[in-house]
Amino acid sequence: MAEPLIELKGISKSFGDALVLDEVDLTIYQGEALAIIGPSGTGKSTILRIISGLLAPDAGEIYIKGERRRGLVEDAEDPIGIGMVFQQAALFDSLTVEENVGFLLFQHSKLPRRVIRSLVNQKLEMVGLPRIGDRYPSQLSGGMRKRVSFARAIMSNPENPKDTPEVLLYDEPTAGLDPVASTVIEDLIRQLQCNEGGCTSYVIVTHQDSTIRRTADRIVFLYRGKVQWSGSLSEIDTTDNALIRQFFSGSVEGPIQVAG
Template sequence: MSEPLIELKGVCKTFGQNIVLDHADLTIYRGEALAIIGPSGTGKSTVLRIIAGLLAPDAGEVHVGGQLRKGLIEDAADPINISMVFQQAALFDSLTVEENVGFLLYQRSRLPRRQIRELVAQRLDMVGLSGISDRYPAELSGGMRKRVSFARAIMSNPHNPKDTPDMLLYDEPTAGLDPIASTVIENLVRHLNRQGGCQSYVMVTHQESTIRRTADRILFLHQGKVQWQGKVHELDSTDNPLIRQFLSGSVEGPIQVIG
């Protein structure tokens, strides 16, 4: 197994009276495609936000690139670069596609506008969206907005290699999309992985097609802990009752249905 990029050790997180993570442990390795699955409300998106440094655990440790993180990402830079693709794309409605994708470079670099536009065009081409730089998010379909958010996530300054993401975090990127649009996004995730957009990623999803097309390893999160983990092909052979119920969609089983 390659070196760990992220380690969560005994991580706890509570919102009000709701215990979301209960001494959870998980490890994410360099170069792997990992999916975190499980019922709604079991803390999958919370795990992503803790990994990204957007949310601090109540207890436990978060190790990033072998170093203990203290506080949030704004408190101290991580030794690796983590980028996140949010479920709702989170584009700025008042900015064009070019301005959205190149936002960090416009804000934080001294690159000339012409070079930023060229870099934006390259990233849009990688996600199959050439020629839409001057459009606004309202002019795009849901699937196109998702792909624009992918282009923004892999944008980096060529003069600062540290800007290149070491890990991408995807929060349900196919949620709300039709089956064809979902396939486009799933193929894009793998394409970016192969073409150097990012070699390591974590996918949170409920959708079985997304699990099978984008992941190599699976973590099943339930009741605040990782209850099962294995390779994708092991989903079909495991007798774990949680996995069997989750994949079948049955209301009968150890996963309690919230009425």
């Protein structure tokens, strides 16, 4: 069995009267590609934010490489780097691509600008966007902005190797993209898992059937705040689980209640 990188134990989270996560247990292993799927509003993005340390759970424990995390990401340093790619890319419109990708190094390192520029160019090459460091986000297509956000997420800091992301979290990385652009992003996610300088483990939240099938090895299905099913990619077409069968068929008939 691969080494557990991240463990969630009994994680609960509410927003007002809405219980979004209800005593969720989840383990992320070294080297795996995990997809968290389920209907909208079931807490998938909330789990990513809790894993990343951007959001605190109401109850439960989080372990990063066996060490219990206390507080949020700014309260203590995790034993591994965890990068996050947000659904809307979340680039700074007033900064160039170079300044966006190298943002943490510009802000939190003493590296010379020429060194940061070289590191930025390496990451841009990895995501297939060489020589665009001087452009602004408004000059890029939606798919290009996504790839720039990937480059930023995998940026490493040679002054502090612990800052190098070992796990990447993708929140709906192909949302709003056409099928061809989605395929480019899906291929890139797999390439970054294999390439030196990328991340060997990742968790992806997605609704898109092609993205699930092309990027995931293991799948967790979240519904009504709980993990209702987990299995390998090959099992989604053979399982008798009614939730999975309804989700992938797109049927309005079944245990998943259709809003509205």
